[in-house]
Amino acid sequence: MAIQQLDTPERVNRSSAPEITLSGIGKRYGASTVLRDITLSVAPGEIHGIMGENGAGKSTLLKILGGAIGADSGVVKLDDREVKITEPRDAIAQGISLISQELALIPGLSVLENVFLGRWANTGSLLRSGRDADHLERLLAQTGFELDPRAMAGDLPIGQQQQVEILKALARGAKVLCMDEPTAVLNEAEKAKLLKVIRSLARLGTTVILVSHYLEEVLGLVDRVTILRDGQHITTEAASRHTPESLVGLMVGREVDFLLPEVPPVPSEAKTVVQVAGLSSSRVKDVSFTVRQGEILGIAGLVGSGRSETLLAMFGADRTTSGYVRINGRRLRANSIREAIKAGMALVPESRKEQGLVMSRPVDENIALSTLSGRSLGGFVRVAREKAAVSEISHSVDLRGARRGSLIGDLSGGNQQKALFAKWLLNPPAVLLVDEPTRGVDIAAKARIHGMIADLAAKGTAVVVVSSELEEVIGLSHRIHVMRQGRIVAEFDRNASRDEVMTSAFLK
Amino acid sequence: MTTVTVAVSKPAQKKFKLNVRDFGIVFGLIAIMLLLTLNTGTFLTGRNFINLFDQAAIVGLLAAAATLCIVSGVFDLSSTANLAVSAIAGVMITQHLGVIAGFVGALVVGGALGTVTGLIVVGTKVNSFIGTLAVSIIYRGLAIVITGGAIVAPLPEQLASFQTWTWPSLFGLTAGSVLMVAMTIVLGIVLWRTTFGRRIYAVGGNKEAARLSGIRTGSIHVAVFAISGLCSAMAGMILASRAGSAQPAMALGVELTAIAAVVIGGTSILGGHGAMWRAFVGVMILTVIGNGFNLLHWDTTYQQVVTGVLILLAVAADGLFFRKRAG
Ligand SMILES: Nc1ncnc2c1ncn2[C@@H]1O[C@H](COP(=O)(O)OP(=O)(O)OP(=O)(O)O)[C@@H](O)[C@H]1O
Numbered sequence A: 001m002a003i004q005q006l007d008t009p010e011r012v013n014r015s016s017a018p019e020i021t022l023s024g025i026g027k028r029y030g031a032s033t034v035l036r037d038i039t040l041s042v043a044p045g046e047i048h049g050i051m052g053e054n055g056a057g058k059s060t061l062l063k064i065l066g067g068a069i070g071a072d073s074g075v076v077k078l079d080d081r082e083v084k085i086t087e088p089r090d091a092i093a094q095g096i097s098l099i100s101q102e103l104a105l106i107p108g109l110s111v112l113e114n115v116f117l118g119r120w121a122n123t124g125s126l127l128r129s130g131r132d133a134d135h136l137e138r139l140l141a142q143t144g145f146e147l148d149p150r151a152m153a154g155d156l157p158i159g160q161q162q163q164v165e166i167l168k169a170l171a172r173g174a175k176v177l178c179m180d181e182p183t184a185v186l187n188e189a190e191k192a193k194l195l196k197v198i199r200s201l202a203r204l205g206t207t208v209i210l211v212s213h214y215l216e217e218v219l220g221l222v223d224r225v226t227i228l229r230d231g232q233h234i235t236t237e238a239a240s241r242h243t244p245e246s247l248v249g250l251m252v253g254r255e256v257d258f259l260l261p262e263v264p265p266v267p268s269e270a271k272t273v274v275q276v277a278g279l280s281s282s283r284v285k286d287v288s289f290t291v292r293q294g295e296i297l298g299i300a301g302l303v304g305s306g307r308s309e310t311l312l313a314m315f316g317a318d319r320t321t322s323g324y325v326r327i328n329g330r331r332l333r334a335n336s337i338r339e340a341i342k343a344g345m346a347l348v349p350e351s352r353k354e355q356g357l358v359m360s361r362p363v364d365e366n367i368a369l370s371t372l373s374g375r376s377l378g379g380f381v382r383v384a385r386e387k388a389a390v391s392e393i394s395h396s397v398d399l400r401g402a403r404r405g406s407l408i409g410d411l412s413g414g415n416q417q418k419a420l421f422a423k424w425l426l427n428p429p430a431v432l433l434v435d436e437p438t439r440g441v442d443i444a445a446k447a448r449i450h451g452m453i454a455d456l457a458a459k460g461t462a463v464v465v466v467s468s469e470l471e472e473v474i475g476l477s478h479r480i481h482v483m484r485q486g487r488i489v490a491e492f493d494r495n496a497s498r499d500e501v502m503t504s505a506f507l508k
Numbered sequence B: 001m002t003t004v005t006v007a008v009s010k011p012a013q014k015k016f017k018l019n020v021r022d023f024g025i026v027f028g029l030i031a032i033m034l035l036l037t038l039n040t041g042t043f044l045t046g047r048n049f050i051n052l053f054d055q056a057a058i059v060g061l062l063a064a065a066a067t068l069c070i071v072s073g074v075f076d077l078s079s080t081a082n083l084a085v086s087a088i089a090g091v092m093i094t095q096h097l098g099v100i101a102g103f104v105g106a107l108v109v110g111g112a113l114g115t116v117t118g119l120i121v122v123g124t125k126v127n128s129f130i131g132t133l134a135v136s137i138i139y140r141g142l143a144i145v146i147t148g149g150a151i152v153a154p155l156p157e158q159l160a161s162f163q164t165w166t167w168p169s170l171f172g173l174t175a176g177s178v179l180m181v182a183m184t185i186v187l188g189i190v191l192w193r194t195t196f197g198r199r200i201y202a203v204g205g206n207k208e209a210a211r212l213s214g215i216r217t218g219s220i221h222v223a224v225f226a227i228s229g230l231c232s233a234m235a236g237m238i239l240a241s242r243a244g245s246a247q248p249a250m251a252l253g254v255e256l257t258a259i260a261a262v263v264i265g266g267t268s269i270l271g272g273h274g275a276m277w278r279a280f281v282g283v284m285i286l287t288v289i290g291n292g293f294n295l296l297h298w299d300t301t302y303q304q305v306v307t308g309v310l311i312l313l314a315v316a317a318d319g320l321f322f323r324k325r326a327g
């Protein structure tokens, strides 16, 4: 394996990961206690999973360890030595690197510059980018990531941005790697690659602490798993003693049906709702398909294959160069989001932070934003109606952690995703375009969102689902289109196997 | 189907806690006022309050408009240049068509110039800070062109009615102060409760998310600049009314005082966050400090130092707040 090519100093570094002991860690935000009395130890070279429902406090715990936020109480010990971690640089100095849920690259810098951010190789103060480039070359070989060192970080798809984050941590010679839902943004192949990288890092002595909502992934990867619920530590046990069911039981604390819902077949007389004809933009080429009433069309493909861009072009958000979209026979004016919305189209975008939510505003306001005029009188927002509508939809997506007036940026990642979904369901859409609908949501919420998509379809909504999770696409959709390099290259029905779909997405 | 059952823990208890950051600035204002009340015999008098509000009128109107701009994610540095042009236009129209026509004309000119500023900024996609700086230079130049650099004044027999805005009205406050308070309240409600206000916050907080929600972000910005132009014209009328004349260099630099007041009140310069009452509180703090220096016979040179320190403190608090939130 490529990892053997590491040069010696780094290998020495890696094999000396400390034992981490957290004791009595507590954290509050205003009136709400987010973590209470967390006591936990992680052995050197261990792959340690942290699981729990949305809002359980997983990210908060990792952020405390990574120095992104400070704990209110408790101590962190490394090999029995108490350490003060109040800033990210304290953590980095101790060899702890945090790769957070919301990636934090500098968009205007290249991959190379981001990886070695602030610690560029230099002689005096002259930068020696050649040396950095060699180093990056080795890291790329080691991880198997395919990245252009000169590419602008901001131009990369989310999946690749995350690879840059991982490289950044490796370049710092991290001995402890804390990853918050690293696989949530990856496709199958990238996921497999990452898991392999994690395993080999651990073999060389790096400790990996990993938050994930994927049961099988955690069970197949980690040595031990810690469960948090409502900010409390429930258990830490060897993964081998768990089954998916036992994990869910401990996390959720109630009955959950986490299988994909039954999607009823589309009645043969269902009429065509969406017709996309020869749609092209700078990132998609000549895309044509139709979706019938009550039908769920899945779009699979690699990151950057044009899946999300197809949705954006349909929605009028990406400038199209040719082709058109018809909804119920009526041709939409090109490049008009408002017209798409008026025709009953809704788009749950891929990135909640960049495209979906206004982080500085309250939850209610965010959810109501796209349907404001429907609940206004003479330009005034009818607040009571808005509150009623929002609370109903919040309930049906199981949005939690939102107190009166809380900002959406203060919700946990998974709950933000639920809010984003809620926003576009407030007025039941005729056409629902969803991009990674369950990114970052816990297993129970995921089942609920799947159920809602299936329900909407059963009531006649035409749905287009884009997801990097093949099970999700295959399990939910009536038909599946596979995209590659901006084009639709294959079409399958719902009995397609994973392998078939994978193969057609990868073929060059 | 797989089902498992485990006990659910109780939800955390709710507690009430006043957010210091939200209202701290109000306590700041109250503290300064208390200090002045205790240290001078003249602060807490009706006359002084009438005076205070009159002094606050110009900056107050500009700060109310600046709040809309800043919350929506833009700056309007052309506001006082617009003020000068519309005041001059108002005076010139007054000379020919009378006082009422003059005031209406000033508003029309202000609103039109604001709209033009907005169209330029949105159309060219330049950073609003630079864009409006350039526009402000153009407008000041325009003011010199139409006046030939001279002071313009209404005809002598028009002067008395032209100075309406300095007359006492509601509660003895000058008409100009009342206009400022009324505009602050109206724009405050617009920002707080209307769909337009919601969209202003959304555009300033995350333009792309706003766009994908079907909001015409460009139109929102043009509208905000237009309102800013109207407020500039109102401030221009009051200023001209007070001086009995208008000239191209009117209110030079006051746009920055207005922005400072907005920031001191606690509205974030990053956009998407803030409120109208904050602008009012910020304006009052600046005005009361100026008033205090006068009443205490302190050297007004230090007033600038104090104002500068206040701005720094406010911005630092803002940065701290957002860093915490981002963490
Ligand atoms: N800055 C903040 N202010 C107030 N509350 C916050 C803040 N940050 C997080 N919280 C709250 O802390 C709780 C735990 O959040 P955290 O992000 O750790 O959850 P999580 O377990 O990572 O969830 P997810 O699976 O959804 O990512 C949530 O209820 C969240 O609303």
Ligand SMILES: [Mg+2]
Binding pocket: A058, A059, A060, A101, A180, A412, A413, A414
């Ligand atoms: Mg999280």
